[in-house]
Amino acid sequence: MADQQSPTPGEITIMAAGAVMFVFSFTSFAGSSNAWQRGLFPIATLLPLYGLVMGLQIALTKFASLKLPHSVLGFTWEQIHLALGVMAALMAFGWMVTDYGDKKVGTWFEILGGIALVVGAVMIQRERNTGAIG
């Protein structure tokens, strides 16, 4: 039962990043608004949503023994994590560069979370020997 083994470092990184991003999405992102409030929703909400989807997929398959299809639209779950992780990091970089005023604590946790997601996704490629990296 490989699915019920303890989570790997890559999986822990993604679950932790997803949880942190979701929690901090309710703290100030720009001005006094969080990522769910008018003016920022849903463009600033995409990052925590990506983190939530990635974290939940791992948590549910690891701890709730949820059985998901091996691939979705021709993409394996490792590839989906890598794709979402890279896009999350791209959006994190995008928010870091965008000049919309002072960046608040929520922004910085979303940016760090986005980077952590791609790091976790790369670690998973190595842990599961997909051959995609390295």
Add this chain to the structure above:
Amino acid sequence: MDKLKISTANLVILVAGGVMLIASFLAFHKLAVPSFEIGSQKVGGGTKSYNAWSTGHFLIATIPALLGTLMAVHVALETYAPQVSLPDRILGFTWTQVHVILAFQATVMMVAFLIQNFSPLDRGVGLYLMLISAIALLVGAVMRMQQKPDTRPFG
């Protein structure tokens, strides 16, 4: 004439990517400036517009345009410059999968910009054109996937 041969899927991506780039220089958001009268003089009025490259929009609103341009450039190189050597896979993804990922991301972001209530700014023609282009890119990428169904995982 072989050089001009291009599949429908690639043509859709090429055109949509080009339109996306051009649209990124058109008004993404616009602000209607109210006019008022001082005596007999009318002051103010008009519209101020911001494109995807304007301060406050760059880089987050520019990302979909960059993704679309990247897709179009790849298709152009693949079709018209076969002498340019490109890797078969990027991070284990086939190019067809890369197109699907980039188009999906561009579409998700543009839909998010469409839903976003950025009052007092209104949506501009550039935003709508970028949204339509992003959807076209996704359609092109899916068509490409059906033409080239080699999406087997690496290794």
